[in-house]
Amino acid sequence: MTSESILLIGRTTRNAHEVLEAHAERLRRRSAVDDVEVATYESEPIRELKEQFERISADTVYAVPMCAAHSHDTIDGVPAALSSVAGDVHYCEPLGQSPAVTEVIEEKGANLIPASEDVSLILVGFGSSSKPYHRQTTDYHAARLREQSGYGEVLTCYLLQNPTVECARYNTSNTQSVAVPLFLTRTEATESRIPGELDLARGGIEYADPLGAHPRITDAVHAEVEKQRALAGDDNASAASFEAQLTRTKRPIATDGEGIQRY
Incomplete structure (x- = not known):
């Protein structure tokens, strides 16, 4: 039987772990997946997340960048780090346009x-x-x-x-x-x-305070995961997304000290 996991990825900030864990706990209760994990990094996602990502055992992983919009990290370092995940990765859109x-x-x-x-x-x-x-x-x-x-x-x-x-x-x-x-x-x-x-x-x-652990933000994460699950059944649609292209093309490189040599 295929196992599924949701992976919430965010940059370490003053209350990032608390906020992401609040969303993770709600998702554990409402999502039909086997596990929900939280991953945070200070500044170098490839180096800092590699070991945690290598330990993920799920066959299918829905990786959600927990931010309002794409940044340098989410279009470069984070998708490169996701190459360390052994399972089939579905890289989701940031939460912003929900x-x-x-x-x-x-x-x-x-x-x-x-x-x-x-x-x-x-x-x-x-x-x-x-x-x-x-x-x-x-x-x-x-x-x-x-x-x-x-x-x-x-x-x-x-x-x-x-x-x-x-x-x-x-x-x-x-x-x-x-x-x-x-x-x-x-x-x-x-x-x-x-x-x-x-x-x-x-x-x-x-x-006002930032968006934080509001339940409707959890709803936005859940909706994005369900969208990616639906797209997974359509190989053409899934492969054509911007996020899918990132996970296909971004890889650690030798100059990171963590990657493979590129020619």
Whole structure:
């Protein structure tokens, strides 16, 4: 009988293990898989995750990057590290572009300031100067929230690209705003950098916690795993996905000290 496992992969942050374990425990109760594992790394996924991945014994592994959008790690180091898994790996999309995440953003904002025409909602993304994934994810949720929420305006800003976080205060049209960071866990950025650049001490902006262990984030993970399970029955569709291409092409190299020589 074929065994299946879900593998939640995230970067080590201030409460990453706690958050990922909360999602893992829910998935153990609701998913028809044999095991759910959590893997975190500091900075080098290939080196840090290799031994843990080699110990995974499941025939089929659904690997979920626990982040809002693809980054350098999730399109390079993490898929390369997954080559150490002996079973059949189905690399899932990050959680960002799930309708469930939109609901969490709206709820976190409303818990601080109820939505109304005279309140602005600010979505704070990580951003990237070279890759579009964080902007695409942030814009996706902003568009949905403009349609379905009661906020007078929904703005986006980023740590690493324009419009920047420090400009958000001056881009709003209302005197009251609530900012929600599109980060899964608490990081130095969510705890220090974003509050500082929003200049929260001046007042007028309430600041929400990251997405965290919210049950709807677990729902987003579960939905992505079920999607990948369905696609697994269609070899053409499964092989054509961006994530499948990453796991086929990314491998450790000799210069990592962990990989094989490339020619």
